[in-house]
Each structure stands twice: as C-alpha cells, then as structure tokens.
Amino acid sequence: MIKQDNLHGRQILIKNFQKQKASQYGNLVSAFSGDKCLRCGQSKFYTLPTKVRQCMTCVELKAVFETDFLLRVPSTNFEKVTGSILTWGGRLTKEQQKISQQLVKYLKNKQDSLVHAVTGAGKTEMLFESIAFVLKEGMRVAICCPRVDVVDELFERLSIAFSKTQIGKYHGNAHPPSFNYQLIICTTHQLMKFFAAFDLIVIDEVDAFPFESSAILHYAMTQALKPLGQKILLTATPSQALLTQVKKGKLNYLLLNKRYHGYRLPVPKCHLLWQRNAIGRFVLDFRLKKILSQFIVDKKPILIFVDKIAKLPELKTKLKRFYPDLIIDTVSSVDSERHQKILRFREGKIELLLTTTILERGVTFENVQVIILDADDAIFKTSSLVQIAGRAGRKIDFPDGEVHFFYHHYTGAIKKCVSQIKRMNKWK
Structure with a gap:
C-alpha cells in the first residue's frame, strides 16, 4: 500500500467503487462541478446511452466520467534548512x-x-x-x-x-x-x-x-x-x-540579451531557392554544397532541420549519394532510438543529423552548425526559427557557429527572426 506521506499534493482519479478506501488519504471531490471537468478545466462532454456524461477533453489522457472522483491529498512543507543546499561549483556572470x-x-x-x-x-x-x-x-x-x-x-x-x-x-x-x-x-x-x-x-x-x-x-x-x-x-x-x-x-x-560567454548571437544567412528542392535526386544546390563541404572539411557537426518527418529517410538517402563517407542519420519525435542518436551525435559518432522541430529547444551540441531547409514552411514560426538558430554558438570554446536558412519565399517569420536576433545583438 502506498504511504500517504508519499502522496502529498497529489491529485488522483478515483472510480466510484474506490471511494471509501481512497477517502483515508485526503479530500474527495466530484470530478465534475456543474458543466466543468475539474481535472482539465474544460466543458466538453458526451452523454453515454447510460445518461452518464464523459469528459471529451480527457479522453486522450484517461477517461473521466461524472460518477468519478478526484482524490486531492493535502501538501505539507518540509523542514527548513540552515546550511548550504546548492552544490553547484560554477559562477554567474x-x-x-x-x-x-x-x-x-x-x-x-x-x-x-x-x-x-x-x-x-x-x-x-x-x-x-x-x-x-x-x-x-x-x-x-x-x-x-x-x-x-x-x-x-x-x-x-x-x-x-x-x-x-x-x-x-x-x-x-x-x-x-x-x-x-x-x-x-x-x-x-x-x-x-x-x-x-x-x-x-x-x-x-x-x-x-x-x-x-x-x-x-x-x-x-x-x-x-x-x-x-x-x-x-x-x-x-x-x-x-x-x-x-x-x-x-x-x-x-x-x-x-547577452549569452553567458559574452559573444553575439549568430545571425542567420538567408538563401533564396530557385529550383524545387535544395537537395535533389542528382543535383545539390551549389550554395548548400559549398556550405556542407566546408563544414565537412572543418570536421564540424551539422544539424539540418526539415519541416516534415516523412522527408527524413529520402533526404538521408540523397545526402549519402553526395557524401558516401559521411556518417548521416535522422531523428524525430517518433524515433524509438531518439535519445541514443542524440547522444551519439553529441559524442561525434554521427557527423550530420537530419531532424525536425523536436530539437529546436533545450539541447546543446558543441560546435554545431545549423541549416534549415524549407524555412518558409508554416511550421517554422518566428519563435521556432529563433530557437533553431540559437542551437549554434552556445559553447564558449565555439561561439561563432553558422546558421543558414534555405527557402522559396521570404516569409514574415524569417524576416522577424533575423530582425529580432539583430536587435538583441545591438542592445546593451
């Protein structure tokens, strides 16, 4: 049996037959209050043939019915600490x-x-x-x-x-x-x-x-x-x-508006595409080819973002045709080996990683160079473009990473992204 001390502050969905046993742990409230589900806060219901309402918003999480209850276990404070609790050895700027x-x-x-x-x-x-x-x-x-x-x-x-x-x-x-x-x-x-x-x-x-x-x-x-x-x-x-x-x-x-190492944010370099794809079956855009070739010569890890998961396998095959000796892989939100691939890329065991917006935030790779293909796609909003550009130049030993946008239309999102980064670089 779970101890109440291990449930402080918890909210647990309880079925009607569990009500009596659960009441010893905390406060029980009906899952619905009038026309509102207290679990998700929404008011979208479906009435079953049994005349019992079900929350349609909670369906994808766990079904909630109006006969259910929410167990709310009271939260208590911990003992105060007099000594140091922070064991970080770094220093702030x-x-x-x-x-x-x-x-x-x-x-x-x-x-x-x-x-x-x-x-x-x-x-x-x-x-x-x-x-x-x-x-x-x-x-x-x-x-x-x-x-x-x-x-x-x-x-x-x-x-x-x-x-x-x-x-x-x-x-x-x-x-x-x-x-x-x-x-x-x-x-x-x-x-x-x-x-x-x-x-x-x-x-x-x-x-x-x-x-x-x-x-x-x-x-x-x-x-x-x-x-x-x-x-x-x-x-x-x-x-x-x-x-x-x-x-x-x-x-x-x-x-x-300043990175911890004091260097400016990399400003994206923008490339308008005339042909249908930057990476074709037999032809590689000459600017992209020049950029990739230089990164490879300099032994810099390359992160290429695309707009759709479905494009990843095909792009990997095409790039292997142009760079057969390069270690190339793909990663996305549906990849069961996502964490292992990210680790291998961080360790230098993958040299070029094709990905989606799943890696736009919260990850840091040393000396990485960033490219976005089809940067004009609707999925790349201003915030996404800024975040993706922010993957480059994060480490103090490699603060000057490059960022390249390839697109067919110079969208408002691209314009705002570049403008925002330049504005941040000017502010003191």
Missing part, C-alpha cells in the same frame, strides 16, 4: 547574477516573473539561487519543460547542482516510485497529477508547444500551484500575451 538576485527578491515579495533571455544565456543557472531559497524554506518546487529530451537533460544538470536534494523526474517514459519529492522536473502535462502542491512553478520555454496554446495546461499549472505560490516563466521569444501581462503589472519583466 555579472548580468546573470543581477537577474538571479532580482528573482529571489520577487519571490520574497510574492510576485511572479517573466525572464526574457536569449538562447544560450544560461537561464537554468540563473534559477539556482531561487530554487535554493525556496527549498531552504522547506517549500516545494516544480520545473516544467515542453519536451521529454529537455526534462532528461535538465534532470542531470540539477542533480549535480542540488546533489543533497532528492529530485523526482516525471514524463511519459519516466515513472519513479511514489515519493514526496521536494523538487521535481517534469513535462507540463504531469502537472495534472498535482493539486495545490508547489510553492514555486517554473515553466521553461513558456512560449513553446504544447503549453503556449493549451488551456488545459494553463489550468493544470494554476491548480498545481499553492494559493500563495509563485511562477517564474522563461523564454527567448515572449508572446504578445505575455508582454501584455507585463504591461498590466501581472508579471515582473527581466531581460538578458
């Missing part, structure tokens, strides 16, 4: 330290914050002081990321920075034993499993899919946060909605 101190100040004043920092600015490290402050006060923290890959990478980094703290990692492929972790790292969907559990919730890449446009996930964040809890939102490309909240005084705004 002057600009990072300023934002780090401001975040702690806002937390003490019970205020929410938006950190607008360029890709590669070191947003994670700027959070350490805030996380340490909350943990030392005996309170709980959840750090939420848009994708599994980012959760895995962040878990490794935080396990070093907070080695004295037990950290829980939750996503679709990670289900640790039930435990009352004081610090958890998870995908945003996992917040649906908590209620009034956290004193601080950090949303990394708040503008990214799926969180940005999901009413369900925004509701989940609100529900998982304690009534007096705070939010820290991180992004390199804030939406207009977030900036509006700043103007209304609902969010404190902190800007860092």
Whole structure:
C-alpha cells in the first residue's frame, strides 16, 4: 500500500467503487462541478446511452466520467534548512547574477516573473539561487519543460547542482516510485497529477508547444500551484500575451540579451531557392554544397532541420549519394532510438543529423552548425526559427557557429527572426 506521506499534493482519479478506501488519504471531490471537468478545466462532454456524461477533453489522457472522483491529498512543507543546499561549483556572470538576485527578491515579495533571455544565456543557472531559497524554506518546487529530451537533460544538470536534494523526474517514459519529492522536473502535462502542491512553478520555454496554446495546461499549472505560490516563466521569444501581462503589472519583466560567454548571437544567412528542392535526386544546390563541404572539411557537426518527418529517410538517402563517407542519420519525435542518436551525435559518432522541430529547444551540441531547409514552411514560426538558430554558438570554446536558412519565399517569420536576433545583438 502506498504511504500517504508519499502522496502529498497529489491529485488522483478515483472510480466510484474506490471511494471509501481512497477517502483515508485526503479530500474527495466530484470530478465534475456543474458543466466543468475539474481535472482539465474544460466543458466538453458526451452523454453515454447510460445518461452518464464523459469528459471529451480527457479522453486522450484517461477517461473521466461524472460518477468519478478526484482524490486531492493535502501538501505539507518540509523542514527548513540552515546550511548550504546548492552544490553547484560554477559562477554567474555579472548580468546573470543581477537577474538571479532580482528573482529571489520577487519571490520574497510574492510576485511572479517573466525572464526574457536569449538562447544560450544560461537561464537554468540563473534559477539556482531561487530554487535554493525556496527549498531552504522547506517549500516545494516544480520545473516544467515542453519536451521529454529537455526534462532528461535538465534532470542531470540539477542533480549535480542540488546533489543533497532528492529530485523526482516525471514524463511519459519516466515513472519513479511514489515519493514526496521536494523538487521535481517534469513535462507540463504531469502537472495534472498535482493539486495545490508547489510553492514555486517554473515553466521553461513558456512560449513553446504544447503549453503556449493549451488551456488545459494553463489550468493544470494554476491548480498545481499553492494559493500563495509563485511562477517564474522563461523564454527567448515572449508572446504578445505575455508582454501584455507585463504591461498590466501581472508579471515582473527581466531581460538578458547577452549569452553567458559574452559573444553575439549568430545571425542567420538567408538563401533564396530557385529550383524545387535544395537537395535533389542528382543535383545539390551549389550554395548548400559549398556550405556542407566546408563544414565537412572543418570536421564540424551539422544539424539540418526539415519541416516534415516523412522527408527524413529520402533526404538521408540523397545526402549519402553526395557524401558516401559521411556518417548521416535522422531523428524525430517518433524515433524509438531518439535519445541514443542524440547522444551519439553529441559524442561525434554521427557527423550530420537530419531532424525536425523536436530539437529546436533545450539541447546543446558543441560546435554545431545549423541549416534549415524549407524555412518558409508554416511550421517554422518566428519563435521556432529563433530557437533553431540559437542551437549554434552556445559553447564558449565555439561561439561563432553558422546558421543558414534555405527557402522559396521570404516569409514574415524569417524576416522577424533575423530582425529580432539583430536587435538583441545591438542592445546593451
């Protein structure tokens, strides 16, 4: 039997026949309140032949019926810590330290914050002081990321920075034993499993899919946060909605337009295509050929982004025809070997990696050079283009990576991306 101490702050779906046994763990509430599902916050129902309503929004997650209940286990604080809790041995830059101190100040004043920092600015490290402050006060923290890959990478980094703290990692492929972790790292969907559990919730890449446009996930964040809890939102490309909240005084705004190593952001070089494809069956665009050949001579890892998963196998075959000795592979969200391939690319065992927007955020590769094919496709919004361009030049030893956009139409998204990067490079 699971101990109640391991369920603090949890929200669990309970069937009617489990009601009596579950009541000993916490508060039971009906899954539906009038015309609202309390699990997802939505009001889209289907009435079964038995006259029982079912939440249609929750169908893809786990079916919820109006006869069901939600078990909400009360959350309790941990003991306060007097000694040091941060075991990170690094140092912040002057600009990072300023934002780090401001975040702690806002937390003490019970205020929410938006950190607008360029890709590669070191947003994670700027959070350490805030996380340490909350943990030392005996309170709980959840750090939420848009994708599994980012959760895995962040878990490794935080396990070093907070080695004295037990950290829980939750996503679709990670289900640790039930435990009352004081610090958890998870995908945003996992917040649906908590209620009034956290004193601080950090949303990394708040503008990214799926969180940005999901009413369900925004509701989940609100529900998982304690009534007096705070939010820290991180992004390199804030939406207009977030900036509006700043103007209304609902969010404190902190800007860092410089990478931690002090070098400027790589500005994308734009290439208009006249032919149908940059990589044809027998012909390679002469500019792309020149760029790739130079990268190969210089032994630089190459990351090529495409708009559709279906294109990956064909492009790999075509590129192997032009570069038979080059180690080429593909990776996407449906690839069962995704994590292993990313690791091999990071280790230099793959020289050219074809991918999709799955790698647009949250990953760092040393000395990588970036190319986007069909950069004018609708899937490449301004925020995506900025994030992809931000994969280059992140390491202090290789701050001058190249970024190339190939397209048939110079879209507004491409124009805004280039303009935004140049503007960030000018600001002091």
